[in-house]
Amino acid sequence: MIPNILIFNDNSDSRGLASRLRRRGAVVATTSLASIAFDTERPHGLAIPGFEHGLPDAVLVRSISAGSFEAITRRLGVLHALGGLAVPVWNSAQAIERCVDKSMTTFLLQRAGLLTPPTFAVEGLAAAEAIALRELAVSPLVLKPLFGARGRGIRLVQGLADLPAADETSDVYYLQHYVPRAGPPFRDVRVFVCAGNAVAMMSRRGADWITNVNRGAAPEPVAGHDVAELERLAVAAARAVGADFAGVDILPAADGRLFVLEVNSMPAWSGLQSVTAVNIADVIAESLLACLAHRAQQEASSGRPLRFVAPANR
Known part of the structure:
Protein backbone atom coordinates (compact mmCIF):
# COMPACT_ATOMS: atom_id res chain seq x y z
CA MET A 1 0.00 0.00 0.00
CA ILE A 2 1.27 3.46 -0.91
CA PRO A 3 0.41 5.78 1.99
CA ASN A 4 -1.24 9.12 1.22
CA ILE A 5 -0.10 11.73 3.75
CA LEU A 6 -1.68 15.15 4.13
CA ILE A 7 0.38 17.90 5.77
CA PHE A 8 -1.50 20.87 7.24
CA ASN A 9 0.81 23.83 7.01
CA ASP A 10 -0.08 27.52 7.25
CA ASN A 11 3.16 29.30 8.06
CA SER A 12 6.00 26.76 8.35
CA ASP A 13 8.30 25.28 5.73
CA SER A 14 7.26 21.65 5.29
CA ARG A 15 9.24 20.92 2.12
CA GLY A 16 11.91 18.95 3.98
CA LEU A 17 9.32 16.86 5.77
CA ALA A 18 7.41 16.22 2.53
CA SER A 19 10.57 15.20 0.70
CA ARG A 20 11.54 12.75 3.45
CA LEU A 21 8.12 11.13 3.26
CA ARG A 22 8.30 10.90 -0.54
CA ARG A 23 11.73 9.27 -0.34
CA ARG A 24 10.05 6.51 1.61
CA GLY A 25 7.39 6.00 -1.04
CA ALA A 26 4.57 8.11 0.34
CA VAL A 27 2.32 10.37 -1.70
CA VAL A 28 2.26 13.78 0.00
CA ALA A 29 -0.12 16.72 -0.30
CA THR A 30 0.10 20.01 1.57
CA THR A 31 -2.76 22.36 2.36
CA SER A 32 -4.09 24.59 5.13
CA LEU A 33 -6.70 23.63 7.68
CA ALA A 34 -8.71 26.64 6.54
CA SER A 35 -9.21 24.96 3.15
CA ILE A 36 -11.02 21.96 4.64
CA ALA A 37 -14.81 22.17 4.78
CA PHE A 38 -17.40 20.30 6.74
CA ASP A 39 -19.77 18.95 4.07
CA THR A 40 -22.51 16.55 5.09
CA GLU A 41 -23.10 15.64 1.44
CA ARG A 42 -19.69 13.92 1.34
CA PRO A 43 -19.43 10.26 2.42
CA HIS A 44 -17.14 11.18 5.32
CA GLY A 45 -18.63 14.58 6.07
CA LEU A 46 -15.49 16.49 5.05
CA ALA A 47 -14.43 18.13 1.80
CA ILE A 48 -10.63 17.82 1.48
CA PRO A 49 -8.92 19.18 -1.65
CA GLY A 50 -7.28 16.29 -3.50
CA PHE A 51 -9.22 13.65 -1.56
CA GLU A 52 -12.59 13.77 -3.32
CA HIS A 53 -13.10 10.00 -3.11
CA GLY A 54 -11.51 9.08 0.17
CA LEU A 55 -9.45 10.14 3.14
CA PRO A 56 -5.72 10.54 3.70
CA ASP A 57 -4.00 7.65 5.43
CA ALA A 58 -2.51 10.07 7.95
CA VAL A 59 -2.32 13.78 8.71
CA LEU A 60 0.62 15.81 9.99
CA VAL A 61 -0.06 19.22 11.52
CA ARG A 62 2.93 21.52 11.07
CA SER A 63 1.25 24.84 11.79
CA ILE A 64 -2.12 26.53 12.19
CA SER A 65 -2.38 30.21 11.36
CA ALA A 66 -3.95 32.76 13.68
CA GLY A 67 -7.63 33.47 13.31
CA SER A 68 -10.82 34.33 15.13
CA PHE A 69 -12.03 32.15 17.97
CA GLU A 70 -14.64 30.74 15.59
CA ALA A 71 -12.08 29.99 12.88
CA ILE A 72 -9.67 28.22 15.23
CA THR A 73 -12.52 26.24 16.79
CA ARG A 74 -13.65 25.10 13.33
CA ARG A 75 -10.11 24.10 12.28
CA LEU A 76 -9.62 22.09 15.45
CA GLY A 77 -13.03 20.59 14.78
CA VAL A 78 -11.69 19.32 11.45
CA LEU A 79 -8.83 17.59 13.29
CA HIS A 80 -11.30 16.12 15.80
CA ALA A 81 -13.42 14.88 12.89
CA LEU A 82 -10.44 13.24 11.19
CA GLY A 83 -9.56 11.52 14.44
CA GLY A 84 -13.16 10.37 14.76
CA LEU A 85 -12.86 8.87 11.27
CA ALA A 86 -9.85 6.89 12.53
CA VAL A 87 -7.31 8.87 10.49
CA PRO A 88 -4.04 9.11 12.48
CA VAL A 89 -3.47 12.81 13.19
CA TRP A 90 -0.02 13.94 14.36
CA ASN A 91 -0.57 15.86 16.59
CA SER A 92 -4.18 15.26 17.52
CA ALA A 93 -6.59 18.11 18.14
CA GLN A 94 -6.61 17.22 21.82
CA ALA A 95 -2.82 17.35 22.09
CA ILE A 96 -2.69 20.69 20.27
CA GLU A 97 -5.41 22.13 22.52
CA LEU A 115 8.59 19.41 38.37
CA THR A 116 7.15 22.64 37.02
CA PRO A 117 7.20 26.09 38.67
CA PRO A 118 4.25 27.05 40.90
CA THR A 119 1.69 28.43 38.44
CA PHE A 120 -1.60 30.33 38.66
CA ALA A 121 -4.07 31.16 35.89
CA VAL A 122 -6.94 33.49 36.76
CA GLU A 123 -9.38 35.89 35.14
CA GLY A 124 -9.54 39.55 36.13
CA LEU A 125 -6.95 42.04 37.32
CA ALA A 126 -8.23 41.87 40.91
CA ALA A 127 -7.65 38.11 41.01
CA ALA A 128 -4.17 38.56 39.50
CA GLU A 129 -3.32 41.22 42.08
CA ALA A 130 -4.40 38.90 44.89
CA ILE A 131 -2.10 36.18 43.54
CA ALA A 132 0.76 38.66 43.18
CA LEU A 133 0.32 40.05 46.70
CA ARG A 134 0.62 36.55 48.10
CA GLU A 135 3.30 35.07 45.82
CA LEU A 136 5.67 38.02 45.42
CA ALA A 137 6.66 37.52 49.04
CA VAL A 138 8.10 34.19 47.87
CA SER A 139 9.32 34.80 44.32
CA PRO A 140 9.14 37.22 41.39
CA LEU A 141 6.53 36.14 38.87
CA VAL A 142 6.63 35.61 35.13
CA LEU A 143 3.53 36.70 33.22
CA LYS A 144 2.96 34.82 29.96
CA PRO A 145 0.17 35.04 27.38
CA LEU A 146 -2.07 32.00 27.83
CA PHE A 147 -1.91 31.48 24.06
CA GLY A 148 1.51 32.49 22.82
CA ALA A 149 4.85 31.24 21.55
CA ARG A 150 8.42 32.28 20.75
CA GLY A 151 8.74 34.35 23.91
CA ARG A 152 6.33 37.04 22.77
CA GLY A 153 4.47 38.95 25.49
CA ILE A 154 6.44 37.54 28.43
CA ARG A 155 7.26 39.96 31.23
CA LEU A 156 8.74 39.84 34.72
CA VAL A 157 6.43 40.88 37.56
CA GLN A 158 8.20 42.19 40.64
CA GLY A 159 5.42 44.43 41.95
CA LEU A 160 1.72 45.10 41.41
CA ALA A 161 2.55 47.93 39.03
CA ASP A 162 4.09 45.37 36.64
CA LEU A 163 0.72 43.72 36.06
CA PRO A 164 -0.74 44.96 32.76
CA ALA A 165 -4.30 46.17 32.28
CA ALA A 166 -6.95 43.60 31.46
CA ASP A 167 -7.22 44.64 27.82
CA GLU A 168 -3.56 43.72 27.29
CA THR A 169 -4.08 40.14 28.46
CA SER A 170 -7.66 39.44 27.30
CA ASP A 171 -8.42 39.61 31.03
CA VAL A 172 -6.57 36.32 31.63
CA TYR A 173 -3.42 36.23 33.75
CA TYR A 174 -1.06 33.26 33.62
CA LEU A 175 1.51 33.76 36.38
CA GLN A 176 4.43 31.51 37.20
CA HIS A 177 7.22 31.66 39.77
CA TYR A 178 10.46 32.93 38.27
CA VAL A 179 13.09 30.19 38.50
CA PRO A 180 16.55 31.58 39.42
CA MET A 266 3.86 22.41 16.52
CA PRO A 267 7.58 22.96 17.08
CA ALA A 268 10.03 24.52 14.67
CA TRP A 269 13.38 22.80 14.53
CA SER A 270 15.72 24.88 12.39
CA GLY A 271 17.77 25.98 15.43
CA LEU A 272 17.91 22.45 16.81
CA GLN A 273 18.83 21.04 13.40
CA SER A 274 21.89 23.32 13.31
CA VAL A 275 23.45 21.57 16.33
CA THR A 276 22.44 17.92 15.84
CA ALA A 277 23.41 15.28 13.30
CA VAL A 278 19.95 13.73 13.52
CA ASN A 279 17.67 14.80 10.68
CA ILE A 280 14.48 15.80 12.49
CA ALA A 281 12.24 15.60 9.41
CA ASP A 282 13.63 12.14 8.70
CA VAL A 283 12.75 10.95 12.20
CA ILE A 284 9.18 12.23 11.94
CA ALA A 285 8.69 10.67 8.50
CA GLU A 286 10.10 7.32 9.57
CA SER A 287 8.09 7.26 12.81
CA LEU A 288 4.80 8.14 11.14
CA LEU A 289 5.21 5.53 8.41
CA ALA A 290 6.19 2.93 11.01
CA CYS A 291 2.98 3.78 12.86
CA LEU A 292 0.98 3.23 9.66
CA ALA A 293 2.77 -0.07 8.97
CA HIS A 294 1.94 -1.28 12.48
CA ARG A 295 -1.65 -0.24 11.93
CA ALA A 296 -1.79 -2.21 8.67
CA GLN A 297 -0.50 -5.28 10.49
CA GLN A 298 -3.24 -4.89 13.10
CA GLU A 299 -5.86 -4.64 10.37
CA ALA A 300 -4.50 -7.75 8.65
CA SER A 301 -4.47 -9.79 11.85
CA SER A 302 -7.96 -8.70 12.89
CA GLY A 303 -9.45 -9.14 9.44
CA ARG A 304 -11.20 -5.80 9.52
CA PRO A 305 -10.21 -2.19 8.80
CA LEU A 306 -9.64 0.05 11.79
CA ARG A 307 -10.98 3.11 10.01
CA PHE A 308 -14.65 3.94 10.40
CA VAL A 309 -16.31 4.61 7.05
CA ALA A 310 -19.55 6.58 7.19
CA PRO A 311 -22.35 4.92 5.23
CA ALA A 312 -23.48 6.67 2.07
CA ASN A 313 -26.90 8.30 2.19
CA ARG A 314 -29.60 6.13 0.67
Missing part, protein backbone atom coordinates in the same frame (compact mmCIF):
# COMPACT_ATOMS: atom_id res chain seq x y z
CA ARG A 98 -3.55 20.96 25.60
CA CYS A 99 -0.27 22.54 24.48
CA VAL A 100 -1.66 25.82 23.14
CA ASP A 101 -3.36 26.47 26.49
CA LYS A 102 -0.43 26.93 28.87
CA SER A 103 -2.64 26.53 31.94
CA MET A 104 -3.74 23.06 30.80
CA THR A 105 -0.17 22.11 29.90
CA THR A 106 1.02 23.05 33.37
CA PHE A 107 -1.91 21.25 34.98
CA LEU A 108 -1.09 18.03 33.09
CA LEU A 109 2.65 18.30 33.80
CA GLN A 110 1.98 18.69 37.52
CA ARG A 111 -0.52 15.81 37.51
CA ALA A 112 2.11 13.63 35.82
CA GLY A 113 4.49 14.30 38.71
CA LEU A 114 6.87 16.48 36.71
CA ARG A 181 19.34 30.26 37.19
CA ALA A 182 22.92 30.99 36.30
CA GLY A 183 23.50 33.93 34.01
CA PRO A 184 24.07 35.93 32.07
CA PRO A 185 24.40 34.24 29.73
CA PHE A 186 21.18 32.40 30.45
CA ARG A 187 20.40 28.91 29.16
CA ASP A 188 17.53 26.52 28.87
CA VAL A 189 17.13 23.20 27.02
CA ARG A 190 14.82 22.20 24.16
CA VAL A 191 14.33 18.45 23.70
CA PHE A 192 12.64 17.09 20.60
CA VAL A 193 10.49 14.02 21.25
CA CYS A 194 8.96 11.82 18.55
CA ALA A 195 6.92 8.64 18.99
CA GLY A 196 7.95 8.28 22.61
CA ASN A 197 11.68 8.83 22.06
CA ALA A 198 13.92 11.82 22.74
CA VAL A 199 15.74 12.19 19.44
CA ALA A 200 17.68 15.46 19.77
CA MET A 201 18.27 18.34 22.14
CA MET A 202 19.94 21.73 22.27
CA SER A 203 20.82 24.37 24.79
CA ARG A 204 19.66 27.90 24.00
CA ARG A 205 22.09 30.58 25.21
CA GLY A 206 21.14 34.22 25.41
CA ALA A 207 22.00 37.48 27.13
CA ASP A 208 18.32 37.86 27.99
CA TRP A 209 16.52 35.60 30.47
CA ILE A 210 13.94 34.83 27.77
CA THR A 211 16.01 32.34 25.77
CA ASN A 212 14.10 31.89 22.52
CA VAL A 213 16.11 31.54 19.31
CA ASN A 214 13.89 34.06 17.52
CA ARG A 215 14.82 36.60 20.23
CA GLY A 216 18.53 36.16 19.56
CA ALA A 217 19.46 33.17 21.72
CA ALA A 218 22.08 30.93 20.13
CA PRO A 219 21.52 27.17 19.79
CA GLU A 220 24.39 25.01 21.00
CA PRO A 221 24.98 21.40 22.06
CA VAL A 222 23.89 20.48 25.57
CA ALA A 223 26.75 20.27 28.06
CA GLY A 224 26.99 19.95 31.81
CA HIS A 225 23.62 18.24 32.34
CA ASP A 226 22.37 14.70 32.86
CA VAL A 227 21.27 13.93 29.30
CA ALA A 228 19.44 10.76 30.33
CA GLU A 229 17.40 12.73 32.87
CA LEU A 230 16.59 15.44 30.32
CA GLU A 231 15.40 12.74 27.91
CA ARG A 232 13.28 11.08 30.60
CA LEU A 233 11.60 14.34 31.55
CA ALA A 234 10.91 15.30 27.95
CA VAL A 235 9.39 11.94 27.03
CA ALA A 236 7.20 12.04 30.15
CA ALA A 237 6.08 15.59 29.32
CA ALA A 238 5.12 14.68 25.75
CA ARG A 239 3.23 11.67 27.06
CA ALA A 240 1.40 13.81 29.63
CA VAL A 241 -0.14 15.97 26.89
CA GLY A 242 -0.61 13.12 24.42
CA ALA A 243 1.76 14.50 21.76
CA ASP A 244 3.18 12.25 19.04
CA PHE A 245 6.01 14.73 18.47
CA ALA A 246 6.87 17.82 20.49
CA GLY A 247 9.49 20.31 21.55
CA VAL A 248 9.80 20.24 25.33
CA ASP A 249 11.36 23.20 27.15
CA ILE A 250 13.31 22.38 30.31
CA LEU A 251 14.89 25.00 32.54
CA PRO A 252 17.93 24.08 34.66
CA ALA A 253 17.67 26.07 37.90
CA ALA A 254 20.63 27.55 39.75
CA ASP A 255 20.22 24.89 42.45
CA GLY A 256 20.47 22.05 39.91
CA ARG A 257 16.80 21.16 39.66
CA LEU A 258 15.25 20.66 36.22
CA PHE A 259 11.89 22.37 35.67
CA VAL A 260 9.65 21.40 32.75
CA LEU A 261 8.17 24.66 31.44
CA GLU A 262 6.29 24.05 28.21
CA VAL A 263 5.43 21.51 25.53
CA ASN A 264 5.15 22.75 21.95
CA SER A 265 2.95 20.55 19.74
